[in-house]
Amino acid sequence: MSSYIEGIIMLSGINLIAVLGLSLLTGFAGLFSFGHAGFMAIGAYSAAICTTILKLPFAVGIAAGGATAAGASWLIGRATLKLKGDYFCIATLGFGEAIRLILDNFQGLGGARGWPGIPPSTTIWNILILDVIGVALLANLVRSRHGRNMIAVREEELAAQVAGIDVFKYKMLALVVSAAYAGVAGSLLAHYMTFIQPKMFSMVKSTELTIIVIFGGLGSISGSVLGAVVLTFLPELLRAVDKWRLVVYGLAVIGIMIGRPRGLMGGFELTPASLRRHFADRKEAKAAKAAQVAEDAELGKDGL
């Protein structure tokens, strides 16, 4: 496998982890965030501190990245999760930009000039393993009682509250878990690039993550997986069209959103069981149609 393809697979695997987290927050708990790059930045810098300055193993770095991002999200959640809908979205936007500017100003970690010389510990294998763990954890979480409670909060907050669900607690759980995913993705990115710079975690990155989640389909884990892979590969595939690359990229996203307004997999989950059901349905429909045709033919033969 050429190092080019390998690099893009690694990048989509890293994006996937961040997208999975955001998918939980946006797709299942119904909260939009435009500050997830901020959590990635926290994860990236914490992990880099662990491995580069403290010389700890990479695994510790990843864990620290996830944990500090989760901790930061808990603090920010305490302050902002009482805000409703759009207001929360604005608060996360401000948070993401604030993190970036703090890092820009903080010369101890390189400031805006960035931090080179992080060990290249990220390999395709540790990304793929973390991807699998990430998907499995998330799939189990959303199917558990906690996941169903989150969906209830997304669908109708007031009704969920009346039914006895602690709305704040479940929003907080979704936020902390999604921030931990973003932190892990940030740690992997730092050790893939071997260089981090606050510029890499700008609002553009946050928006990109949100686009992937919506593109893949809200409330669908398989959609997020598909979205992360497709949207990471697409700009590279489009190098063939040269200067029109980003125009075609934009058009492709718009086209798919018009064609499939709920995203690639909106509300639908690609699991072995769902596939079996899908094929069973089709078989049944075919059988029913055949029966209908046969019946029609029979009736026709009767000469009515």
Place this chain on the structure above:
Amino acid sequence: MRVRNFAAALLVALVLISCGGAKQADVIKVGWFGALTGDQAVWGNNEYNTVKMLFEEINAAGGVKVGDKTYTLEAVGYDNKGDAQEAVNVVRRLTSQDKVVAILGPNASGNAIPIAPILEGAKVPDIATVATNPKVTVLDGKVKPYNFRVCFIDPYQGAVAAGFAYDVLKARKAAILYDVSDDYSQGLRQFFVENFKKYGGEIVADESFKSGDVDFRPQLSKIKAQNPDIIFMPYFFKEVALSANQARELGMTQVLMGGDGWPSDQLISMGAAAVEGSYFVNHLDYDDPDVADYKARYFKKYGIQTELNGYLVHDAVLMLVDALKRAGEPTGEAIAKALETTNIKGITGTIKISAQTHNPEGKDAAIIKIVGGKYVFQQKYAAK
């Protein structure tokens, strides 16, 4: 369904196109990358156009003799939007799929730093154009084996600006306005401050803004209150023009100074009277007879004036061709080895690469003054 089939067919076609490409025996492929889209696109397009023009000229003149075989040069250029992640993607593509033997560019330090491990893995040298951060070629005291550059570095540029301000302009009190979210601006500010203090000057105000800001009046008012002799503005032409206009509106008459982010036709058209009489540090003198020929050739071919980056990528091409001739064989390793002993005369001055730092040594900076809407060369200035 039909739409989906069409989309699938399109994707397959794209994959085929992007993976394809016929092989030719006597062609040396050289990569280039930089921003062809985004806010740095002016410079990226300028660089890529220059590379293509020079390669055409070299090929028309018979190509390059490497060992005992003559090759023609082919440029493979990609856009990375000025984005560090895409820089990594692009370099992986250039080295593993296009099999280039060397890469020219990028202009941004933040894009030149993360590609180092990939260059080392693939054993392909890179010559950065205006990436002035010292860490592009040297990290933790060790030189990166496959990273080179053709320009001087920020500590030098900062020292030149500080020295010129203190020695020649006789400034004793300097104020600084800089872009805190930009790596180039932070670097230049740091080295200006260090050197100006070393000379015995005083920094009376040190104000910052962030990329995208358009109103600089609050910071300028604070600077005005300190009444400095000069104001150092180490950022890019667009913000320079805006902040200079606002400074003049506030009644500030100080001399403005800047670095190599200034030179652009847009600075003159946007800044007009506000930047009149200002000085900046540049890589070359635009009226130098050495650069006139390239300038004219570029204008003739593309119908627009070349930017600063064009001159530097021009010399990067000269460096590469010289290294190719001495390398004996067109492989990345041999070229990297030859690049270490580069000593040629480019249009931006003599380029003598130091094997310890991979930077050109002793390149004099040019001090330019804006007079009557024109860039007028003042003097070559070497920092002590």
